[in-house]
Amino acid sequence: MNRLLAAATVTLCVFVVAGAAQTPVRFTDVTRESGVSFHHINGASADKHLVETMGSGGLFFDYDDDGWIDLFLVDGGSLADARVASQAKHRLYHNRGNGRFDDVTARSGIQHRDYGMGACAGDYDNDGRIDLYVTNFGPNVLYRNRGDGSFTDVTATAHVGEPRWSASCAFADLDKDGDLDLFVVNYVDADRSKTPYCGNAKIGQRFYCHPLNYPSLPNTLYRNDGRGVFTDVSVASGIGTYRGNGLGLVVTDYDEDGWPDVVVANDSVANFLFRNTGNLRFVEAALGAGVAVATDGKTRAGMGVDAGDYDGDGREDVVITNLDFETHSLFRNLGDGLFEYATRASGIGFATLPYVGFGVAFLDMDNDTELDIAIANGHIMDNASVYRSGTTYAQRNLLFRNNGSKRFTEIGRSAGDGFALEKVSRALATGDIDNDGDLDLLVTNNGQTADLLRNDNVRRHSLLVRAVTGMTPSTSLRAGRRDAVGARVRVTAGGRTQVRDLRAGSSYLGQNDLRLHFGLGDAAIVERVEVRWPSDRVEIVTSVAANQIVTIQEGRGIVGRVAFAR
Secondary structure, eight states: OHHHHHHHHHHHHTOOOSSSOOOOOOEEEOHHHHTOOOBOOOOOOTTOOGGGGTOOOEEEEOTTOSSSOEEEEOOOOOSSOHHHHTTOOOEEEEEOSSSOEEEOHHHHTOOOOSEEEEEEEEOTTOSSSOEEEEEEEEEEEEEEEOSSSOEEEOHHHHTOOOOSBEEEEEEEOTTOSSSOEEEEEEOBOOOGGGOOOOEETTTTEEOOOOGGGSOBEEOEEEEEOSTTOEEEOHHHHTGGGOEEOEEEEEEEOTTOSSSOEEEEEEBSSOOEEEEEEETTEEEEOHHHHTOSSOTTSOOOBOOOEEEEOTTSSSSOEEEEOOOTTTOOEEEEEEETTEEEEOHHHHTHHHHHTTOOEEEEEEEOTTSSSSOEEEEEEOOSOTTHHHHSTTOOSSEEOEEEEEOSSSOEEEOGGGSOGGGTOEEOEEEEEEEOTTSSSSOEEEEEETTSBOEEEEEOOOOSEEEEEEEEEEOOTTOOSOOOEEEOTTOEEEEEETTEEEEEEOOBSBBTTEEOOSSEEEEEETOSEEEEEEEEOTTSOEEEEEEEESSEEEEEETTTEEEEEEEOOO
16 A cells, blocks of 8 residues: 555655746755764554554754754653663754754753753843743753753742643744743643553554543643743633643634734644734634634544645745544635634645654745745654555655645655654754755654755755844843744735745644744745734835845844855
């Protein structure tokens, strides 16, 4: 079955939509040459603890603010073997700007706590330094960036040590008061001492249990009260009323009312869409909006989720990855708070049928102004071939090219050695590691080495935008600039307008580069950059040259320009 589907996918790839010539796409695996040597420890055991097959996470973030994005990789551990658990260690890699990364974990102060899952990063205290939050099977951890290359564990004083099994997380100013709140997605109550037996006891064949064998959990929302302290407002906000099997999330103002909303991908139960009504109050609106279930009315095994305007109508669409034989889900934003199920019409349905998807990202991989889709795949079952004939634990990842007609073509098999890898992939993050104007990829793999994939083919024009805002008056900490998480940036070039939201956490267990990337095609000049700041102030900059990184500060316009390192 898998061979037939793969062959059909390859055959489909030869068709090209009429229009501009398409640039060949090549992602090169540069993991070893870059110095990234992380190997995830999953602690796989005969006990089949579900957490063993769900990690690991990772993200891009510029922790030292030197203009080159760095890497953080989350290690797992072991619930069954203390010796194995003691070997787990998170990794922080510093980008030297020459294609190499240095492991600076030892001097960072970041310690491994419990069984690691994912991470997100944002400047929660408005001191101009980006901080780090790590989710765990067990209490989560918040690290405050000290500004000297090291971090301090401030979980206890910040009151954000969620003790349940957490997956993805995101920093976002959900009440628009000038500081970043924290949304944490929780999975299931998989008590390590009460792991059920799933499989065939007669022949001694055990599987990882389906999540419906465990009680669901509510998600957690922490309100930032300033002065480095948070308050758990999950119940008061309305979010804590709903229990789900949460794995991925994305923050997006889907209805364009000025308030950031939250989409949560749930595993085997209906997805959540928490519509922000202001004052940290939310209404769950997924069913009415059309993103709770698939077009057949059935739930899917939602893992990763991202939002982006793939059809160029100015509205944020949503993609969610699911289990094999379900197809992944694409929801097209129609406006007025409604989505249509566009999986089949878009062409991603058949191509995703054999795969178990996790991390997912909208990205313009070839700088042609159209958002493409990258997906990290890997099965849940480490003995998947026994569970279902022809199925494998390790799987190849998928790369969908946007044909410019609301349809995609899967081109992964011809996209370089980076997409030839077959692993048990989980998180996927996008970012420009070499500042050359195209998006590279970080892929984490369960129980295996992580992969750093460099984009080696793009010659079209592009622009990277860093949007920052100054310190708010409410904080007593030293003045600083932080990334304007929640800003919506529209770029117009060559007669086409693109929109991006600045997010600190998305998809599954990870986070993308906070700098917003815009492919410009043949346009050498950006006619207009419009920023809608989290404060609702709108700022416009005109006549910006392509092929550079521009920093725009609220109220000051462009305050920095750096040419691409081509």
